[in-house]
Amino acid sequence: MDNHKGVLVCGEIAEGQLAPITIELLGVGRKLADELGEELSILLMGSKSGGLGQEAIAYGADNVYIAEESILDAYNSDAYTQAAANLCKKIVPSIMLFGHTDIGCDLSPRLNGRLGGGLAMECMELSIDPATKLLVSTRPVFGGNAHATMVSKSARPQMATMRAKTVPPAERNDARQGKVIPVEDKLDASAIKVRVVERIKEEVEGVKLEDAEVVVAGGRGMGTAQNFGMLRELAHVLGGAVGGTRVACDEGWAPATLQIGQSGKVVSPKLYIAVGLSGAMAHIAGCLGSKCIVAINKDKEANIFNVAHFGIVGDWKEVLPAMTAKFKELKAG
Amino acid sequence: MNIIVCVKQVLDPEIPPAKFKIDPETKQVIAPSGVPPVISVYDERAVEAACRLKDKHKGKITVISIGSEKASDVIKHAISMGADDGFVLNDAAFENLDSFGTAYVLGKAIQKIGGYDLILCGRQAADWGAGQVGSILAEILGIPVVTLACDIEAVDQNVRVKRIVNDGYEVVEAPMPSLVTVSSEIGLPRLPAGMRLMIARKKQIPVWKAQDIGAEASQLDKGNAHTEITSLTVPTRKTECEIVTGDTLSDAAVNLVSKLAKLI
Ligand SMILES: Cc1cc2nc3c(=O)[nH]c(=O)nc-3n(C[C@H](O)[C@H](O)[C@H](O)COP(=O)(O)OP(=O)(O)OC[C@H]3O[C@@H](n4cnc5c(N)ncnc54)[C@H](O)[C@@H]3O)c2cc1C
Numbered sequence: 001m002d003n004h005k006g007v008l009v010c011g012e013i014a015e016g017q018l019a020p021i022t023i024e025l026l027g028v029g030r031k032l033a034d035e036l037g038e039e040l041s042i043l044l045m046g047s048k049s050g051g052l053g054q055e056a057i058a059y060g061a062d063n064v065y066i067a068e069e070s071i072l073d074a075y076n077s078d079a080y081t082q083a084a085a086n087l088c089k090k091i092v093p094s095i096m097l098f099g100h101t102d103i104g105c106d107l108s109p110r111l112n113g114r115l116g117g118g119l120a121m122e123c124m125e126l127s128i129d130p131a132t133k134l135l136v137s138t139r140p141v142f143g144g145n146a147h148a149t150m151v152s153k154s155a156r157p158q159m160a161t162m163r164a165k166t167v168p169p170a171e172r173n174d175a176r177q178g179k180v181i182p183v184e185d186k187l188d189a190s191a192i193k194v195r196v197v198e199r200i201k202e203e204v205e206g207v208k209l210e211d212a213e214v215v216v217a218g219g220r221g222m223g224t225a226q227n228f229g230m231l232r233e234l235a236h237v238l239g240g241a242v243g244g245t246r247v248a249c250d251e252g253w254a255p256a257t258l259q260i261g262q263s264g265k266v267v268s269p270k271l272y273i274a275v276g277l278s279g280a281m282a283h284i285a286g287c288l289g290s291k292c293i294v295a296i297n298k299d300k301e302a303n304i305f306n307v308a309h310f311g312i313v314g315d316w317k318e319v320l321p322a323m324t325a326k327f328k329e330l331k332a333g
Numbered sequence: 334m335n336i337i338v339c340v341k342q343v344l345d346p347e348i349p350p351a352k353f354k355i356d357p358e359t360k361q362v363i364a365p366s367g368v369p370p371v372i373s374v375y376d377e378r379a380v381e382a383a384c385r386l387k388d389k390h391k392g393k394i395t396v397i398s399i400g401s402e403k404a405s406d407v408i409k410h411a412i413s414m415g416a417d418d419g420f421v422l423n424d425a426a427f428e429n430l431d432s433f434g435t436a437y438v439l440g441k442a443i444q445k446i447g448g449y450d451l452i453l454c455g456r457q458a459a460d461w462g463a464g465q466v467g468s469i470l471a472e473i474l475g476i477p478v479v480t481l482a483c484d485i486e487a488v489d490q491n492v493r494v495k496r497i498v499n500d501g502y503e504v505v506e507a508p509m510p511s512l513v514t515v516s517s518e519i520g521l522p523r524l525p526a527g528m529r530l531m532i533a534r535k536k537q538i539p540v541w542k543a544q545d546i547g548a549e550a551s552q553l554d555k556g557n558a559h560t561e562i563t564s565l566t567v568p569t570r571k572t573e574c575e576i577v578t579g580d581t582l583s584d585a586a587v588n589l590v591s592k593l594a595k596l597i
């Protein structure tokens with residue numbers, strides 16, 4: 001008999017608070033749980049999680065499981081997998097949701113391998129099929145050229161990682177009631193084989209890419225690291241940030257942390273200026289949320305023109321300096 | 334050091350979106366004619382990572398691929414880069430496997446090969462891109478896994494991996510044998526040349542069937558699949574792009590800036 005019940009969100013804590021993605025997951029999780037007439041639970045890990053129980057309840061959780069061991073303070077793949085697997089064995093959820101984040105991307109496939117579930121990563125949409133009551137997950141495939149929907153007929157839990165900002169955050173209601181349940185089992189330290197030696201933050205000068213109102217992105221067409229520097233100049237004039245395609249980052253013209261796209265950062269500035277990049281779907285996935293996309297490409301057939309609002313067909317070498325000069329003039333005047 | 338690399342042969346992900354066609358009935362992609370399949374991008378980087386370790390520590394690289402008989406092309410490509418041996422896993426029962434089925438078959442083949450220190454996978458396949466075969470495989474084999482490597486070193490009996498995280502990177506260590514998934518940040522793959530191309534051309538690539546690796550039919554039965562694709566669609570987008578012109582390209586640039594000035 002299928003005794004799997006309920007939706008479990010794998011929570012994340014950022015700067016002592018529930019991470020924005022976690023509040024989004026509580027929103028979708030609540031909907032899915034209500035459609036099934038089941039409960040919504042969340043797992044919070046680390047010694048900072050203790051104080052966040054009521055918070056998670058206000059955002060929709062019926063049950064908050066708190067695993068406070070200090071070994072869970074920072075992400076460790078082995079420790080998190082063990083803690084999450086232990087809880088799943090105890091509460092046997094039918095559905096488990098993760099953010100498509102550093103933690104979710106590492107943890108969910110491992111947990112899936114351990115529990116024998118069915119996982120869809122990078123989902124843009126989740127729903128319950130009214131007839132079968134199965135979780136239906138929609139995700140990009142073929143680098144975003146197509147979308148697939150997937151179900152798990154019998155494997156449990158049905159798991160999904162969700163892209164950030166694809167659903168609105170859960171609404172807060174402080175009158176909501178729920179249970180805060182401490183997780184009592186201790187982790188087996190001998191099963192923790194992977195050790196984090198150091199974490200290094202890569203500081204980027206100027207505006208942070210994800211927060212920038214203007215992003216100037218370059219691709220293979222820029223040709224050299226020096227040429228790529230011209231994009232920085234334009235970004236600087238506009239108070240924006242620079243990003244690159246995978247090709248540009250591979251070539252070392254921009255650091256890996258500035259890659260935009262499916263396997264890089266997702267940005268949604270007011271203005272996205274794409275220079276010398278073809279607009280492969282895997283790249284576009286990272287900038288589709290931009291208010292206005294501008295393309296400069298010498299190939300009028302380039303896919304970027306299919307998603308851009310304004311474009312110039314031509315060599316950036318003739319376009320970019322004139323643009324930078326004109327913007328400078330406007331800013332000065 | 335003995336390294337096994339899992340590589341997949343995929344439809345060239347660089348075909349322009351306009352040429353990308355699917356058959357919604359069979360939920361498959363229709364390969365445009367004249368475009369040969371390629372080694373999945375991240376898997377090629379995994380081969381590169383293996384070659385760098387071999388350059389430093391000596392040892393042997395074995396490459397495996399589940400696919401059609403043509404998958405011997407990607408094995409040969411890996412051999413031309415520096416791998417020593419390879420096997421194609423081809424069987425009617427291996428067609429359209431889900432992530433668990435794929436990991437199961439790879440696991441069986443790896444157990445047959447045996448004697449490994451390190452298994453390398455790509456971070457995700459460039460076609461269906463499930464992004465999970467490596468981690469499931471590690472769980473099946475009961476070995477540690479480190480994902481998203483941008484640098485791999487062997488230090489005594491440990492593998493020391495620099496891995497990509499959102500705002501930089503972290504360095505983690507795991508005892509070998511272990512499995513590492515490789516990201517593109519590891520750097521560009523070497524170009525095969527000279528003697529290596531000759532060696533690869535001459536190499537016989539054995540094909541293993543389900544029974545050769547002891548894969549059980551019940552594990553490959555589509556009825557037991559963990560996940561099933563229920564539909565495949567091509568998203569439609571219709572943005573009207575206004576092409577801005579001028580007497581010269583710099584005039585066009587100036588005209589463009591006037592239009593954009595309102596926005597920022
Ligand atoms: C699973 C998967 C994940 C991926 N993730 C990402 C990702 O996160 N981010 C990403 O960017 N890519 C990603 N890719 C790669 C993606 O498919 C493309 O390979 C990549 O985006 C192409 O980069 P590009 O546009 O710089 O290069 P190209 O496609 O080579 O385009 C270069 C463009 O520059 C133009 N050009 C050349 N010279 C000039 C000139 N002088 N003036 C004007 N225009 C010029 C050309 O006309 C051409 O259109 C991924 C692929 C896969 C399969």
Ligand SMILES: Nc1ncnc2c1ncn2[C@@H]1O[C@H](COP(=O)(O)O)[C@@H](O)[C@H]1O
Nearest residue numbers: 339340399454455457458463464465466
């Ligand atoms: N058919 C296959 N043959 C060999 N390796 C594979 C195959 N499918 C997936 N892999 C490996 O698993 C990784 C992740 O694949 P996926 O989880 O499907 O995105 C790939 O980068 C490969 O290293």
